[in-house]
Amino acid sequence: MEQHELWRAVLGDIELQISKPNFLTWLKHSQLVEKRDRDGVALVGLPNNFAKEWVRNRYHKIILGSLRTFDASVKNVEYAVIHNAPTPKKDLPQNRKVSNEEEFRLPLDLKVDPKTNLNPKYTFSSFIVGSSNDLAYAAVQAVIKDVGKKYNPLFVYGGVGLGKTHLLQAAGNEITSSYRGGASVLYVTSEKFLNDVVAAIRNKRMEDIKKKYRDVDVLIIDDIQFIGGKTTTEQEFFHTFNALYENNKQIILSSDRAPSAIPTLEERLRSRFEGGMIVDIAYPDYEMRLAILKTKVLNQNITIDEKTIEYIASKVQRNIRELEGVLNKVVFYTQYKNTAIETKKLDEIINEVTQTVSKNITAQEAIKAVADFFEIPVADLTNRSRKKEIVEPRQIAMYILRDVLKLSYPHIGEKLGKRDHTTVIHACEKISRDITQNNHLSQKIMMIKERVFKT
């Protein structure tokens, strides 16, 4: 029996033997930390010392007895206070007021420089360069050497978790440290920019924004795609952009897609973005993933066997953040258990981190995600129109339903306007073939998949 199942069974048994208030107070947040096979000791974790004392003195017999009925190998029970006991945590309040107050907080978070918003943990020494991002890296290096003159603006785009933020922040840090006393850098997310614009409008202090954003030598905005469609913010950004550009100040932007693929972006902004240098960060190849993992392992002084690293690198392909997530979990597991990890557990961890929750996604949701992405009504996908701009989204929708939801061809045809299953087969084959040849299409599909998983 698995540990937590065993403990759940034990708790269920004990709940019948003691009163409800007692159970809720003392045992509700308990957990079975480990069961040592070596000496048959079960270690029970409790949220505080009161519970530890009480359970040890009053419920020891009941717990031991109950554990033994479910698992005869248990010889004794020990107790400990665990810190990560599940405590109810509320979500951060998302009100706008906070951003106003931020202004006069003490700089307690010393890690982030309050002036530039840069986090010093992002450096180039921890940035791994490979075939998928060497162009972006080179462009950033060129910008650092020749701030404001060479590539302005620099526009970096790529999927989630591929290191855009790392690259941008590292560039900011590098510029701050190499131009002593000279360059003032400001790093913001587009959300922060948006909030500032909103606050400025509300407080009728537009000049604040002008001062804050136009008085810098380097302006770095992360995830710029989010300003698309927000007219006033776009306008303000447009003016900021022009002011900086005309004064030869460097602008660095990042986005999850190319400017031409941000549908809500205003034309004049798009053309300005395209006027500088546009570089993309693609998915890392196997060698690069391996290099990333090895660097991580080296930096953190962890010992982990080569095979496991290779296995993780081969399995987790799409996202460096997930790659690191898997590694952290594996390291935790091996240190905690003190044994090498077996393949089955490794697969479990990988699935947990990179989980594609395809079971919970309905066909309707997936179709809607595709329609939203192309900004066409859902009805267009299901009607008989054979316009070119509808046909491709429809074929992509079929491909997604097949690839992600694993629906049958006739079922997909049914969902998308009672089409014949051969039509669907054709669409899926066409898309899967095109993906390999057309980089632009594969980017689109990746983004749609992200949307699908997010719903």
Add this chain to the structure above:
Amino acid sequence: MKIIVLRSNFMEALSSVERGVGGANSNLPILRNILLRAEGSKITAVSTNLEFAVTYAFSGKVVENGEVAVPFSILHSIVKNVSSERITLELREDKVRIETDNYEASVQAYNSKEYPIIPSMHENISIIRVNSNEFVEALQGVLVATQYSEIRPEISGVFVKNDSESVFFVATDSFRLAEKKLGNAKYDPGSGDVKSIIPLRTAEEALRIISNQGDKDVVIEIDATQISFNTDTVSIVSRLIDGNFPEYRAIIPSGADMEISASKQELVNAIKLTSSFSGKLNDISLVLHEGGKHIEFFSSDSAVGQNTYKVPAKIKGGKTETLVFNWRYLLDGIKIFSGSDIVVGINAPEKPVKINDPKDPSLVYVVMPIKN
């Protein structure tokens, strides 16, 4: 169990343990009781809400040893309202009889075995000895700077740390920060480095109880998960907050471009008066002229009007500046100092401002101006 106690002694014990009694919403009804224990010549009252526990020892005549859990609110109102000085308590089966010359009551009690066991500390304990007056002064000084925060539990408490000769108490709510250094602390051998966060409620309770204790030694014991404050009559045991307190030292400015010294009382008056005109942000402005003879306090609100208050002050260094503060944070900070004069150190307008008493460098208050 049978004891005879003086009403005033009993009352003091009850008010000491009062806040430790569990609230009405607790899962466990027995937490609304206190545990009375008579042993030899010692009587103790214990309360706990499972976050902290208070044990208070007081004197009385013990006729028969024993222990029992009694509902706090009933016991409290009896002891508060009876007129006689002598009160007799006796456990008879499952009821406690409370008797004076002209009053008697029988209160349903709980078996003491059902009362939570107060955890004790065993391993790796660091022991610090401080004077109670200094301890109270330290907590009073820093507690204004913190408030309960669900979002950042690690700062909703008082941080305790030590170096080779001093203990530091630090509190912040991220808008301001106060640090008090106790130079006269003594360590027991075997004590390690302390870096612990006392929950806010525990700190408030320790302050309240120990401030009623007079001049005594306070023994602070700390292990990995718990802290206790002990005098000869009372002991408060509490959990610690699990988390890392921010590296706050770098925030406290080491020097100042501009130093202003002024009378504490004048400053308090000025803030109180000008604040009545302040706006939604609680903002008041301080206008400072280089080499000037006074600080101008200014505040305005379009609905109320505006006012200016001039406070005589010595201003050293710096250039003409206007700083905006939340007046509550400023007033809180100025009030914690006991001396008649205080010094305000200012660097750039967006840098933290340091307030301290020129005669007593052990207490420091840092507040962030509002940017405008």
